[in-house]
Amino acid sequence: MKLSDIAQQLEAELVGDGELEITGLSTLETATAGQMTFLANRKYESQLEQTKASVVIVHPDQAEQAPCAVLKMQNPYLGFAMATRLFDTAPKANGLIHPSAVIAEDAEIGSNVTIGAFTVIDSGARIGDNCMIGARCSVGQNSVLGESCRLWDGVTLYHDVKVGQRAILHSGSVLGADGFGFANEQGRWVKIHQLGGVTLGDDVEVGVATAIDRGALTDTIIGNGVKIDNQVQIAHNVQIKDHCALAGQSGVAGSSTLGKRCTIAGGGGVSGHLELTDDVHVMAMTMISRSVNKPGMYASPTPMQPHRDWLKNSVRFRHLDKMARQISELQKSLAELKDSEE
Template identity: 50%
Template structure:
């Protein structure tokens, strides 16, 4: 999609791209996107949270993207949508300056094996390495310093930012975004112990990543021990997330920063794991589960819903008292059982 950050778009063009209703001059050209407070006369802005409604009356923007119920309050042209936050997401991509810098071609310092297959419109940045048997489909962008291992496949219109490492035998779907420092297909944590030392287990599987997946910076997705680690379509993974070997993440799930998932655990579709959540290995998490931040899950979850564990922060003196009581819970439970039994017998 063309980037309008320099040439601009008319409000009529924006309305068409967003599927929004325009109330105002369709020939007005906008060249930027800004907040309600900061927008100038050449910018478009948005109102998606009622907490910012107080800034609407004084905005200097050329147009405001908002819900139809706020059109009458808008002092300038309006682009109305039932879901203005979703419209904002589309606007942000239209005005993303990164797209304007994309230039297909292979940088002279890149190393591309002769057996690699590069489709039309591929861009390979400085010092990138493309190993033997790799396939890059149309429109793939490989950032500076990134490495794609032997026999891996990167799907159409996917982007690897700078210094991404994709090991051998990895498949990435269409329109994926892999951020800097992420590692896809490293060895899983597999060792056998003989009583005195550890012996490495070769990790013979791969990683399969679906379409429209995003992986944050410095996240790791390990290859399978035998079968593959699988990340289904439209999964969103934040920065500093660890996904161990043979994990399966279902479609449309989202994992916030510092989530850790141990080996062979299966997470269902439309799940959300908050920051710092840890999942033990060999678990099954059903569809539609939300786990709140810093929770530890040690058993499978078979019913959709919101799950939490741990205790929130409190005054240290109170926490120390409660920590003592936590240790007494088993004894208290036994005494309660005895009292209930005695009461029933009386």
């Protein structure tokens, strides 16, 4: 692409030759002539003056340090994200349907839809325009895909799953499996049949091997712009509101609600039947065990330490309740002593 065209797409201020041909992206350290790079973290500022790139996306305050053309942006990392879309090499929808695909007679398939080998589209399903469905996918009965969705190979949508526009569902993700619901009758588990579905908003991305369970009576709901990483568990009746992000191996237990713009770092978890307000950020390996009504960052794991020290402290943890009661008694005694002296 011509550099002037890229600048226009990124809405960036160009300083340099707009006729330069840009062939791809790379890092400050590894970029060569014809490539674009970016500087978003001051940790790498020392690499800016030595870069061999033809153009760098940079904050205006650092533009003069660049030895090449620059694209000035207030948020260079956003510029990098937008540039990756321009050079994306992923296959595009081409309207071809593989002859081995099995499509129900009453399924509705939009225009320019690509369907890969051995994929099954069940009765009553509706596929929006420009969707791309990979090989060995399954779109269940009465499930819906909005326009321009991408299902990579091996994605499974059970029945009554509704996906908004421009969703990206990665390989092995499963939407609409039964929630973990059972009633106990004298030690015997009786299944609660899950009668709800799953609803995803627009611009949702779901990672590899992630499961989003269907609701027991009403739908599990994922809002607009939500990003979910690999190997994440979303249980039945969960509601995740707009623009949340959940990192790998995190999980949300049944009937909990995340407010807008919440984040859960890797390995973090939310117990069932809780509510997190907007802008709550859960740090790695943290377990949220009660509702959170104030925005902010929350953490529960102990910091890393030598194993011998950890063993000593783990023993002391068992005595915390006793120590707390002793401190309380000492404080009470001190207060009584102070009152008697006065």
